[in-house]
Amino acid sequence: MSSENDVEETQPNNPLHGVKLADILEQLTQKYTWEELSDRIDINCFKSNPSIKSSLKFLRRTPWAREKVERLYLKSIKK
Numbered sequence: 251m252s253s254e255n256d257v258e259e260t261q262p263n264n265p266l267h268g269v270k271l272a273d274i275l276e277q278l279t280q281k282y283t284w285e286e287l288s289d290r291i292d293i294n295c296f297k298s299n300p301s302i303k304s305s306l307k308f309l310r311r312t313p314w315a316r317e318k319v320e321r322l323y324l325k326s327i328k329k
Contacts, residue, residue: 265324265327266323271309271310271316272302272306274320275302275305275309276302277323277327278319278322284296284297284300287322288300290322291315291322293308293312293315293318294308295308295315
């Protein structure tokens with residue numbers, strides 16, 4: 251059996267460890283509008299009929315776009 255401390259110790263320097271992509275998108279859409287997100291990250295899932303569901307589907311299949319979203323999330327929580 252693993253405890254929560256074991257999980258935290260496996261990736262102590264990864265601020266995204268344990269954070270779900272859905273939670274990242276929820277927080278970003280609370281802070282920014284879809285239009286603001288598409289201005290910051292130039293991807294169609296934020297421009298054309300945007301939704302959490304369609305964005306999750308795209309970001310799970312597209313590593314470069316997910317990295318950009320994760321970077322924006324990290325910047326937004328540091329402020």
